[in-house]
Amino acid sequence: MELGFEEKDFLACCGSTKFAKEMALASPFASLEEAVRAARDIWFNKVDVNAWLQAFSAHPPIGDSPPASHHHRTSPTSAQWSKGEQSTAIATATGSTLQELSEWNAQYREKFGFVFLICASGRTSDEILAELKNRYPNRPIIEFEIAAQEQMKITELRLAKLFSSRAKDTIDQHPAVVAKKVEDRVSIIGGHLTVTSEATAVKTSQIPTRTRPPITTHVLDVSRGCPAAGIEVRLETWKGTQPRPSFGETDIGGWIFQGSSTTDNDGRSGQLTSIVNVVDPGIYRISFNTGKYNPAGFFPYVSIVFEIRESQGKEHFHVPLLLSPFSFSTYRGS
Structure with missing residues (x-):
């Protein structure tokens, strides 16, 4: 069964309007894997540098909530997802860590001109701070490429959430097939972003969890x-x-x-x-x-x-x- 989405749905996954338009044109998708393949092709091959920067700007600094001034370009869904993705970091942060993150975020933006971007799902505040410090010495051209890769990780994770949400809306039509496919696809995209339990690892080890060569x-x-x-x-x-x-x-x-x-x-x-x-x-x-x-x-x-x-x-x-x-x-x- 193919699932169709609107431009606003894809804008919640990635804050680039060009990306969202291209994804909406490519929709509907027969599976999450098909949507991820299209997303990677559009992100890396069809949008320009301005689209990358627009997507970066839709993210609040790690440890912060989206400011009021960003509400016109950050959808409620995107803001909610961002909060969930940073939940581990916020839960493990101390006052001093948040202060240090804020200071390093400011230094990073001053050097590179955009927000420090990392797929924060499942990462502690200490891990994120260490990665920020590790990437700060990079040359701008290298850091720009890394940020684009991190944005794609976030987009893939949110596409999985989008498909999961849509499947719940249509589950009465295909209760067994749709639920099972979405559960598996979410595991495929989310597997490399968060630490799974031993039981989940055994289950997912039997199906391909990569969408590209290693x-x-x-x-x-x-x-x-x-x-x-x-x-x-x-x-x-x-x-x-x-x-x-x-x-x-x-x-x-x-x-x-x-x-x-x-x-x-x-x-x-x-x-x-x-x-x-x-x-x-x-x-x-x-x-x-x-x-x-x-x-x-x-x-x-x-x-x-x-x-x-x-x-x-x-x-x-x-x-x-x-x-x-x-x-x-x-x-x-x-």
């Missing part, structure tokens, strides 16, 4: 200020004679091919590995054919080696490349 990347050409399209990307994992490659390792055959793709017009790679619930621990390497992209540059290719530990199997690893002809940098995104 390892992703994108390339940004910082010399041109735009995504780098057409770069060949290759993912490998270490299976050499030694448990892990060391500096100067000569066991060339130890790297085993996992997948490859080419960055699209938004600088994002295609699928490099299968969509699995738990990614295998080990040493991974993403290589970029930068010499073909920029023959006059300094780097014939760039390889980024990173480790996924056994305890991190359910996490997502976004490893971007920020590239110019004579320098490059990377970071772990989300």
Whole structure:
């Protein structure tokens, strides 16, 4: 059964009017997964920077309630959801923590020009404050990308709530099917945001809980200020004679091919590995054919080696490349 929604419904999920209009045009959706796929495509590929900033501005600072001046752009539903998402943070905060959060929020806004954004669901005030301090030294272009990823996490969580609410309104039509589908879909989106009980973990482990591969990347050409399209990307994992490659390792055959793709017009790679619930621990390497992209540059290719530990199997690893002809940098995104 397809569920249709209006623009105001999607505006409660994400404060960008452009995003809400595009989602309303794409509606109705046969499932929550279909809506999430559309949302990610619209957010990362179809809206502009102004839409991102508009969505950021709809969020109150962590630890604060939406001020009266924001009521014209923050719907009652959005404000209610925001309060619920911050409930753990508020419940675990002391007066001194709230004061420190307020001070760091102000410093962050002064440096970056927008509110500190994080998917706060299930996070304590101390965890949020630590993440704020950790991200504060970032360069603006990196922090802007991280904030956009956090906004998408929030949007996905709220889409799950939206579908759950709509299903309750129509449950008399399909009581068993609709209730079961929505329950499962909410678990899929919310599973990576909150700590679940052991029983819930056993239940959800039998169905795919990811909506994208566990390892992703994108390339940004910082010399041109735009995504780098057409770069060949290759993912490998270490299976050499030694448990892990060391500096100067000569066991060339130890790297085993996992997948490859080419960055699209938004600088994002295609699928490099299968969509699995738990990614295998080990040493991974993403290589970029930068010499073909920029023959006059300094780097014939760039390889980024990173480790996924056994305890991190359910996490997502976004490893971007920020590239110019004579320098490059990377970071772990989300």
